[in-house]
Amino acid sequence: MTEHTRRAPRQAEAERNDRALLQAAREALAADGAHASVATIAERAGVGIGSLYRRYRSKDELFQRLCVIALEEYSAAAEEGLAHGDPWEGLVHYAMASIARGPGSLAPIAGTITVTPEMADKNKRADAAVKALVDRAHAAGALRPDVTAVDLELLIEQLAKSPLLDQLNRQGRTDLAEAALNARTRVTAIALDGLRAPAPHVLPGDPPGYELFSERWTSPADSDLVR
Template identity: 60%
Template structure:
C-alpha cells in the first residue's frame, strides 16, 4: 500500500533529479516552474518541500557533495591507487558532478555545504597523493586539475540534447561514447606525457566562484 510518506519521498526524488537535469540544460537561469514540470509535480508541491529555489539548490549541492565524498572514500579502499582514483573519476563524472557549476556564487554556501566540501578536498588530496607516490599519476597533475576535469566531463552535450529530444534509442550509444571520452581523459593523467602548459590551478577557481560578491 502506497502511503503519503512514500508519495512525498518519490516526489522529492523526482524534484531533485529534475533540478539536476534542468540545471544541466539552463544553468543558473533554471526556473522552479521548469523543475516542477520536469518532475511532473505541481509548483505548490515543490514549494511545500523547498521554500525557495535557493533552498532547493542548496539541498542538491549537499547531495552532490555526499556523492563526491562517498565515491572518494570508496576509491581509497581500493588497494590499487590508480584503480581507486579512476573509479572515483568515473563515478563522479557519470553522476553529473559538474552540473552544479552554473549556480556557483548564486546560492549561499551553508555550514553543511562548507564542511562537506572541505572533507571532499581532503579525500581527493589523499587519492592524488597515493597515486603520485605509486608513480601512476603524472607529477604535474594536482587535485584541483582532477576536480576541474570532473567538472568539464560532468556534462555531456550529446546526452543532454538527445534526452531533450526524447531520443531514447540513441542514449545507450551516447552513454558508451561518453565512457570512451572519460577513458581518453584518464589516460592523459598517466605519467610519460609532455609537461602541462602554464602553472597549476589554485583552489580559488572553486572557492572564488562559490563566494558571493
C-alpha cells in the same frame, strides 16, 4: 487504521516527490543553468509548484540541498576509491563515478546561492578525500607528478557535461542514448589515460589553485564558510 498506518503512505509519497524534485532540478540545471525556473523543475518532476514549496521554501533552498547531496556522493566515491587496493584504479573509480552520477555539474549555480555551513563542511570532507586519492596515486608513481587535485576536479567538471547527450535528450532520441553513453565512457577513459605517469611532456602554465572553485561560489556574505 492507526495514525502511523495513515501517515506511512503520505510519507512515502513525499519522499518520492523529493527524489523527483532533486533529479528534475539537476536536469533543469543541465539544460537551463541557473535560470532554471521553479515551474520547469516542478513540471519535470511531475508535481505541482505547491508541492515543491511545501518541501523547499525557495529555489535557493532546493539548490542548496542538491549541493549537499552531490558533495556527499563525491565524498563517498572518493572514499570508495581510497578503499581500492590499487591507487590508480581507485583514482579512476572516483573520476568515473563522479562523471556518471548525473547530468552536468552544479557549476552553473556557483555564486548564485549562499554557501551554507553544511555545504562548506561537506566540501572540506570531499576535498580531503580527493587530495588523499591524488597523493596516494603520486606516491605510487601512477599519476603524473604535475597533475594536481584541482586539475582532476576541473577535468571531471568538463567531462560531466556532455553536449552529445544533451542534444539527444532535447531531441528525444532515446534510441541513441546507450551508444552516446558508451561514447562518453570511451572519451572519459581516453582523458584519464592522459593523467598517467610517465608524462610525454610537461603540462603548460602554472598549476591551478582552488580559487577557481572558491571564487565562483563565495560572496562577501559567506567568505568565511569556504576554503
